[in-house]
Amino acid sequence: MPDPLLKWREEFPILGKKTYLINNSLGAMPRGVRDGLKHFADMWDNDGVVAWHYPDGSGWLDDCERTADLIGSVMGAPRGSVMLHLNVATLTAQVLSTIDFTGKRNKIVYDDMQFTSPHYVVQEWARYGAKIEMVKSDDGIGVDVQKLVDAIDEHTALVPISHVYFRSSFLQDVQPIIDKAHKVGAKVLLDVYQSIGTVPFDVTQMKVDYVVGGSVKWVCGGPNVCYLYIRPDLITTYNPALTGWISHARPFKFEMEFTPHAGAWRASTGTPPVVALYSARPGYEIIRQVGLADIRAKSQRLTQHLIEHALEAGFKVNTPLDPARRGGTVCIDWPGADLAEQKLIDRGFVIDYRPKGGIRVSPHFYNTQEECDAILAEMKKLRR
Ligand SMILES: Cc1ncc(COP(=O)(O)O)c(C=O)c1O
Numbered sequence: 001m002p003d004p005l006l007k008w009r010e011e012f013p014i015l016g017k018k019t020y021l022i023n024n025s026l027g028a029m030p031r032g033v034r035d036g037l038k039h040f041a042d043m044w045d046n047d048g049v050v051a052w053h054y055p056d057g058s059g060w061l062d063d064c065e066r067t068a069d070l071i072g073s074v075m076g077a078p079r080g081s082v083m084l085h086l087n088v089a090t091l092t093a094q095v096l097s098t099i100d101f102t103g104k105r106n107k108i109v110y111d112d113m114q115f116t117s118p119h120y121v122v123q124e125w126a127r128y129g130a131k132i133e134m135v136k137s138d139d140g141i142g143v144d145v146q147k148l149v150d151a152i153d154e155h156t157a158l159v160p161i162s163h164v165y166f167r168s169s170f171l172q173d174v175q176p177i178i179d180k181a182h183k184v185g186a187k188v189l190l191d192v193y194q195s196i197g198t199v200p201f202d203v204t205q206m207k208v209d210y211v212v213g214g215s216v217k218w219v220c221g222g223p224n225v226c227y228l229y230i231r232p233d234l235i236t237t238y239n240p241a242l243t244g245w246i247s248h249a250r251p252f253k254f255e256m257e258f259t260p261h262a263g264a265w266r267a268s269t270g271t272p273p274v275v276a277l278y279s280a281r282p283g284y285e286i287i288r289q290v291g292l293a294d295i296r297a298k299s300q301r302l303t304q305h306l307i308e309h310a311l312e313a314g315f316k317v318n319t320p321l322d323p324a325r326r327g328g329t330v331c332i333d334w335p336g337a338d339l340a341e342q343k344l345i346d347r348g349f350v351i352d353y354r355p356k357g358g359i360r361v362s363p364h365f366y367n368t369q370e371e372c373d374a375i376l377a378e379m380k381k382l383r384r
Contacts, residue, residue, distance in 0.1 A: 069082065
């Protein structure tokens, strides 16, 4: 059966040079990124500071807003509810800075499968009085959703959790967590970095409070463009301690009294990621055009193929076997897999290795089944 998604391969030049299967870490660069970055350089070179804002609405700040709305449209967020920032660590700190941890509602509930950036930030919040309850994974792959639900109580302020776990690609069933949090008056900060671009979801339907994510990985963008979605009814009460001049209602008036921006850009802090957004936009556009239903169907097909053949060959698979509970990655492990990482890269297979996970193989919509078979064959050789 011909695979219509393979027509996109020509948009990603690296696919002609490498077996590129590391889309959980850094997606392939769309060819449009070069033009995007040139467009930025041309504006700076030709117009200098005027490029911040052209009268026709095509300047850097307008492009920031447009790009935020574009990534928002990938996750079902209404216009104006998403803003751009630099990384998830800072955005996690900012969301935490909206909460007063000196009162009775001082608990943070999360689990031990979170990415290190938000995990480290959450741990540090103990210094401001946060009581941290970490639910443990039983198998190093997933976390029992019921345990998370049970840990959330009327003392809980925030539940900062991942949609898909970076180490195992476990797709958490987040709706019961969001529903329980809302029942007891807590909020949920959902990290969608490992799900956006490969798993379809809709933040409006989920009724989730806050969403963070970034651009490298499945949406095929460059580094330093992250984003925060704030549920529209929460925007006017979102008042972080971590703020800055672009968060102001009138940034270019340089008023000494702080008046927050009326929309999501109140989360902006200082200068936004202008250069980086031009490296992220082409990927967002392609993901929109390809469509998440088709991307997900292909991801489930290729990850299933990888899992079946890896198990048949005697590898350990540290990823959910149930396709409904799986993101886009298959973690394949064996004693010595850590040493195989560099050898695979030297042989043209771009992947990575994570302790307790294994070699992470992450096919995207532009990969072929033959590429999956080729890496399995190479891993078998290396294991010998
Ligand atoms: C789930 C998840 N969250 C966040 C990040 C990145 O965090 P930061 O933007 O702070 O580098 C990653 C990977 O890089 C991730 O896998």
